[in-house]
Amino acid sequence: MNEDTTHQKIALVTGANKGLGRAAAEQLAALGMTVLVGARDPRRGEEAAAALRAAGGEAHALTLDVTDATTVQRAARWIEERFGHLDVLINNAGITGSGQVSPADATDQIPSTVEPDMVRAVFETNVFGVIAVTNALLPLLRRSPAPRIVNVSSHAASMALTSDPDGPFAALLPSAAYTPSKAALNALTVQYANELRKDGILVNAAAPGYVDTDSNNHTGHLTPAQGAAILVHLATLDANGPTAGFFTHDGPVPW
Structure with missing residues (x-):
């Protein structure tokens, strides 16, 4: 695929109203992309998009709950009608399953005592939600001269x-929900990459590191901006960039 210099790049980041997703949206906007701020809560999504616009970026809020097929399909139709294509998809929306407790400290995820309903809920967002969003948006990504998909994973996904x-x-507590969901996401990343390789769509997983966010009650030592850097790097790979990989800011992560 040859990139058209007049082509306006459109990027969608799910779960982008705060934390890591918002930082990624800010960095993509700073690169000149039109950023779609995916958020379950319309008000919070619009607040984040307005902040991006106030900083000089081009941004639009997009109501999107990755576990709700209606909002996923509605978002895909809106993007098609408004822009006709999509260049970057960052599947960032995710849950730990344990509220504002890091999975590393979540006693309710210990395999021998975990509630299966928790595991189902985590997989619904972290795995099935990624499938739903990716499949809905693939027709639009295929219209891009340089489509990129980034799935936000975790070091914990490395077996x-x-x-x-x-x-x-x-020292981490064993997890039957969050950690396996991210390992499944990694496997899914490879399978999408294998299918889409021939189409020039690069698909990679990113481990942002231990980022200070709501999901770990702000115990992380990296800022959201630091964690988002690897997401943005993978979202802006050139045509010779890797696909079917798992990366952090230091390089490849072992599977």
Whole structure:
């Protein structure tokens, strides 16, 4: 695919009204992209989009709940009618399943005592929601000269890292919900990448690191802007960039 220099790039970030998603939206807007701020809450989405516009960016709020097929299809139709294409999709929306408790500290996710309904709820957002959004938007991504899909994963999804009893994650509590959902997301990323490789659509997973967000009750040591940098890097890869990979700001993460 040859990139048209007059082509206006359109990027959608799900879960973009706060935290990591909002930081990614800010950085994409600063690069000159038109950013669609996906958010379940219309008011919060519009507040975030307004802040991006106030900073000089081009942004629009888009009501989108990745677990609600109606809002997913409505969002896809709106993008088609308004722009006719999509260049970047960052699947950022996700839940821990344990409220404002880091999965590393969530005793309610221990495999032997976990409630299956919790696991289902986490997978509904973190895995099935990604499938729903990606499939709804693929026709629009195919109209882009350089389509990119970024799935927001986690270091915890690395089975190589989490299975090492002497490794950096040995102290984490075992998780039957969040961690397996992100491992499943990684596997899904590879399968989409394999299918779409021939079409020039690059699909990668990103591990942003331990970012200070609501999902861990602000215990992370990285700022959202620092965590978002790898998302934006993968969203702006050139045609020779990788696909079917798992990356952090330091480089590839072992599966």
